[in-house]
Amino acid sequence: MLKQITQPLWRKIQRNNFRSWEALVSFLELDATHREKTLKQSHFPINIPQRLAGKMKKNCIDDPILRQFLPLEDELKSEEGYSLDAVGDFAARKQGSSRLLHKYQDRALLIPTSACAMHCRYCFRQHYEYGAVDNIDKELGIITNDSSIHEIILSGGDPLSWSHARLGELIKALEEIPHLQRLRFHTRFPVGIPERIDEAFLDMIRQSRLQFWFVLHSNHPLELDQDVLHAMKLILCTGTPVLNQSVLLKGVNDCVDTLEELIRKLVDHGIQPYYLHELDEIQGAMHFKVSRSNALKLMEELQKRLPGYGLPRYVKEEAGKSSKTIVF
Numbered sequence: 302m303l304k305q306i307t308q309p310l311w312r313k314i315q316r317n318n319f320r321s322w323e324a325l326v327s328f329l330e331l332d333a334t335h336r337e338k339t340l341k342q343s344h345f346p347i348n349i350p351q352r353l354a355g356k357m358k359k360n361c362i363d364d365p366i367l368r369q370f371l372p373l374e375d376e377l378k379s380e381e382g383y384s385l386d387a388v389g390d391f392a393a394r395k396q397g398s399s400r401l402l403h404k405y406q407d408r409a410l411l412i413p414t415s416a417c418a419m420h421c422r423y424c425f426r427q428h429y430e431y432g433a434v435d436n437i438d439k440e441l442g443i444i445t446n447d448s449s450i451h452e453i454i455l456s457g458g459d460p461l462s463w464s465h466a467r468l469g470e471l472i473k474a475l476e477e478i479p480h481l482q483r484l485r486f487h488t489r490f491p492v493g494i495p496e497r498i499d500e501a502f503l504d505m506i507r508q509s510r511l512q513f514w515f516v517l518h519s520n521h522p523l524e525l526d527q528d529v530l531h532a533m534k535l536i537l538c539t540g541t542p543v544l545n546q547s548v549l550l551k552g553v554n555d556c557v558d559t560l561e562e563l564i565r566k567l568v569d570h571g572i573q574p575y576y577l578h579e580l581d582e583i584q585g586a587m588h589f590k591v592s593r594s595n596a597l598k599l600m601e602e603l604q605k606r607l608p609g610y611g612l613p614r615y616v617k618e619e620a621g622k623s624s625k626t627i628v629f
Contacts, residue, residue: 309465311496315418319349325371328354335362340372345427345585347372348420350493356523365521365553369421375588376422385428387581389620399432401440405624408452408483411440413471416462418490418497423548423589425581431458437471445478452483461490465501476510484511487546489518491532492525498532506539513541516575520547520554522562530570537571544575547613549596550589557602564603564611574613579628581618593628600629 319325322341331339339362349370358364362373393410395403402410415431444450453475460468475481490497506513515536519525533543545567547554554560564574577600580590600615615629 309499309501311494311499312464314350314494314496317351318419319351319354320347322347322372325349325354329357329361329367329371330359331362332360335360338362338374340374340376343372343376345372345420345422345424348417350419352495352526352528353419353493353524356526363552365559366523368552369423369520369550370419372422373588376585378587379584380587383582383584383587385584387425387583387620388618390426390429392620396443398440398443399430400437401443403450407449408454408485409444409447409450410454410456411437411444412457413437413455413460413467414458414462417457417459418462418493421489423550423580423583423586425583426458427583427585441474441478444475444481448480451480452485453481454485454487456487459488459490460486461488461497461502465505468502469505472505472509472511482512483514484509485514485516487516487518491517491529492519495528495532498535503535503539506536506541513539514544515541516544516546517572518547519545519563519567520550521559522566525563525566525570530566533570533572542573543571544573545613546576546578547574548578548580548589549591549599549615550580551591553589555591555595555599557599557606560599560603561606564607564613568608568611574611576625577613577615579615579617597629 319328325347326336326339353366353370357367361367390402393402393404395401395409400412412431444453472484475484517533536543547563549555554563567574579596580586596615604612614627616625616627619626
């Protein structure tokens with residue numbers, strides 16, 4: 302008799318994500334007029350946890366959570382300067398690997414998976430060519446042979462999409478590379494499925510010799526409910542710093558009151574605001590663009606309202622640059 306494999310709770314929840322246009326617009330009770338403004342099909346398919354869909358206002362095409370995840374006809378617009386690779390990922394591939402990017406001194410970005418807990422419509426990797434996903438031995442070899450790399454950033458996709466077993470194997474392999482000191486997670490997973498931060502994952506952090514850094518991606522205060530914040534507290538209790546990065550998005554968080562609420566919720570729970578990103582000019586995302594002049598006005602007002610430790614840096618990632626460009 303075959304042994305039945307028990308799936309963790311977070312994986313069971315993930316399997317109930319909305320992945321079809323019909324199911325999502327029906328759940329949101331969008332009327333015919335609103336449905337005409339959406340896209341039934343897209344190169345970047347719908348993928349949204351039920352937790353986030355449940356936070357969207359019914360029959361409201363301008364809801365700030367909905368705008369981040371439901372494909373709109375605005376994605377078909379084109380504008381000069383927008384491309385398939387807005388941040389220069391293709392050129393940063395190390396030794397031809399689609400899984401290892403080396404843009405900045407001291408650290409490299411490893412992409413273990415193309416899978417994600419949700420598909421954000423402004424994602425700068427929505428056109429990325431991930432290639433084969435099963436084996437990253439080549440990438441581990443490259444990291445081992447480059448002693449200038451002291452930090453690995455796990456991105457994707459979303460690294461928390463990997464199972465405990467595969468993630469544990471990766472962490473152990475990285476721990477065996479003597480010149481590595483830090484391991485950073487870039488993730489949006491807990492915003493949609495906070496159950497992902499379970500004891501098995503926390504044990505990986507506690508038992509590792511590497512210094513972990515955890516970077517959450519949250520754009521709107523409604524995303525940070527008590528379950529999400531509790532999950533971040535569990536991370537903090539392991540001695541792991543937790544940061545947050547956001548993207549400034551038109552119709553989502555381009556309002557000083559919204560940004561202030563988001564940031565105060567973060568700092569009140571021990572989470573350091575890290576970056577507020579200017580939109581990466583990826584094809585299909587131009588309707589999210591906030592002008593530089595408006596962005597600077599928002600930052601100036603935030604500076605008046607917030608303590609210094611609560612003010613994120615407003616940055617722009619530019620292809621080929623040796624660091625983020627700090628705008629404010």
